[in-house]
Amino acid sequence: MNRRPLKFITREKELELIQRLLTVVDSSQFDPETTSVIMASPDYSATVAMHLAHAWSQHGDMLPIVPVDVTYPDETSQYYEVKFLNELEWLKKHGKLPQRFVLVEAGIIRGGNWKWILECLHTFGYKREQLTLVALCENVHSAIKSDYVGEYYDDSKEELMFYFERYNKHWPVK
Numbered sequence: 001m002n003r004r005p006l007k008f009i010t011r012e013k014e015l016e017l018i019q020r021l022l023t024v025v026d027s028s029q030f031d032p033e034t035t036s037v038i039m040a041s042p043d044y045s046a047t048v049a050m051h052l053a054h055a056w057s058q059h060g061d062m063l064p065i066v067p068v069d070v071t072y073p074d075e076t077s078q079y080y081e082v083k084f085l086n087e088l089e090w091l092k093k094h095g096k097l098p099q100r101f102v103l104v105e106a107g108i109i110r111g112g113n114w115k116w117i118l119e120c121l122h123t124f125g126y127k128r129e130q131l132t133l134v135a136l137c138e139n140v141h142s143a144i145k146s147d148y149v150g151e152y153y154d155d156s157k158e159e160l161m162f163y164f165e166r167y168n169k170h171w172p173v174k
Contacts, residue, residue: 007158009137014106014162017136017150018051025052025134025148032061034099040113042067044106044162048136052104063102066091070113072168077116084120092124100130107160108135111144118144 009017029035035056039049046067053063068084071077091097103117114133121131133146139155153160 004159007153007160009162027056030056036064036098038103039067040105041070049104102132106136108138111142114144
């Protein structure tokens with residue numbers, strides 16, 4: 001079987017890309033009183049979201065983090081959408097719904113998760129200018145483009161893989 005070459009992200013490369021994002025992202029509007037981080041796909045994005053949320057701290061407070069589970073390629077998003085909408089409803093009910101979100105994802109392949117997350121946020125009245133999309137790595141063919149990207153890759157030529165990944169039955173080998 002022929003596999004595409006790996007776009008392999010080592011721990012060192014991950015930290016390099018996080019530092020790049022800290023340099024290029026305009027965080028001037030990110031106030032912990034009004035802004036929360038959406039950690040899309042916590043199993044992949046926890047490290048990058050944690051570093052960014054801490055680095056964007058102000059007045060001794062870091063940006064709150066909202067973990068959002070996302071689909072595998074062989075799943076539909078309905079369960080995850082309902083779960084996220086319920087989380088947004090809870091935040092609203094308790095007066096904790098922020099004015100803006102920074103969406104953080106380690107690897108954008110198709111952009112499908114960005115799409116449904118944005119649709120959920122639009123349901124709660126968020127406009128695109130209240131949302132900042134940040135990706136550690138993004139496929140140049142993604143349907144949704146992030147505002148800030150640490151590094152682009154081409155999924156048709158290489159397969160994105162992080163140093164911590166192991167075999168996962170949900171990811172097809174191309």
